[in-house]
Amino acid sequence: MLADPADLLTLAHASPAAVAEHDKEAWLGLFSRYHVVEDPVGGRPVLGGLYDPRRRRRGRDPLARFWDTFIAPNDIRFHVQRDDIVDGLTVVRDVTIETRLGRGVVAHAPMHLLYEATLDEGEPRIRRIAAHWEVAPMFAQVAGVSPAKLAVGTSMATRMLRNLGLGGSVAFGAAVRSVGEPGKTAVRRLVEAATRGDSDALDTLGGRVVGDITKIIAAGDTVTASCTVDGSPALLCCYLDRSSLRVVRADVYA
Missing domain, CATH: 3.10.450.50 (Nuclear Transport Factor 2; Chain: A,)
Known part of the structure; x- marks a missing residue:
């Protein structure tokens, strides 16, 4: 379409x-x-x-x-x-x-x-x-x-x-019930790791370097964050494993 x-x-x-x-x-x-x-x-x-x-x-x-x-x-x-x-x-x-x-x-x-x-x-x-x-x-x-x-x-x-x-x-x-503050912390750590050049974190984020996280929301097994990519407004949407609080998938909308 x-x-x-x-x-x-x-x-x-x-x-x-x-x-x-x-x-x-x-x-x-x-x-x-x-x-x-x-x-x-x-x-x-x-x-x-x-x-x-x-x-x-x-x-x-x-x-x-x-x-x-x-x-x-x-x-x-x-x-x-x-x-x-x-x-x-x-x-x-x-x-x-x-x-x-x-x-x-x-x-x-x-x-x-x-x-x-x-x-x-x-x-x-x-x-x-x-x-x-x-x-x-x-x-x-x-x-x-x-x-x-x-x-x-x-x-x-x-x-x-x-x-x-x-x-x-x-x-x-x-x-x-959601992944809550621990889930938000896991997402922040993922973004920080990608900023440092960690290859696994960058792969999870589709190769995009996310910055300037502001509003961050935990709902269900997801954490979303208002952010920027290359200086332009973007949204990071992360899906977490509730038991391990590991980010298993991340979508970046920009």
Whole structure:
């Protein structure tokens, strides 16, 4: 598939635009027939185009339930931190998501977003969204014993149980487990080793020398970091073995 970077950017930008306008049908229409949404990475992915046992049919029903649970009741705003990166069929966005949950409760989540595109019915559509953000700090912002936070928490739990079921709700909460600070340390050491000229570290990074790491996020078995390559903005995405905390794969988007 050959795609114009401008078309890919338009596709990626259409997602937060539909979210801001609470346009569910427009948002669902951005996705290819078969799609996956990892939001957050480390939680249970939303799979579309497969058989949905709850509705007993194939389609976008799991994605629609995701919308009803996490998007529909909230006011979600994207604050862009750096220029977007288009690398092949992937658009990378460095953002902070502001979620207004009602009753004056607001949460902010630093995030790296990956939109992977494919050609579906002759048009570029979203095949995968990977939202890298840390669940524990988000939970900490909305947890509490104030009437507003208790009401928001109760409402959120009710929606999750209704739309996702007990298993889906537990799976979402399990995303709080990640490679965490030890994983971030392992990635920093990898980058430092590559900077010193270590051949194994350079091979892992595809021969690219990564510098100027700023925002770094651990989600599931991944660590992402805002960085530079040859002085230009880039994103480092590392996949780790959870038992050894060894980086087994690294993608550099630049």
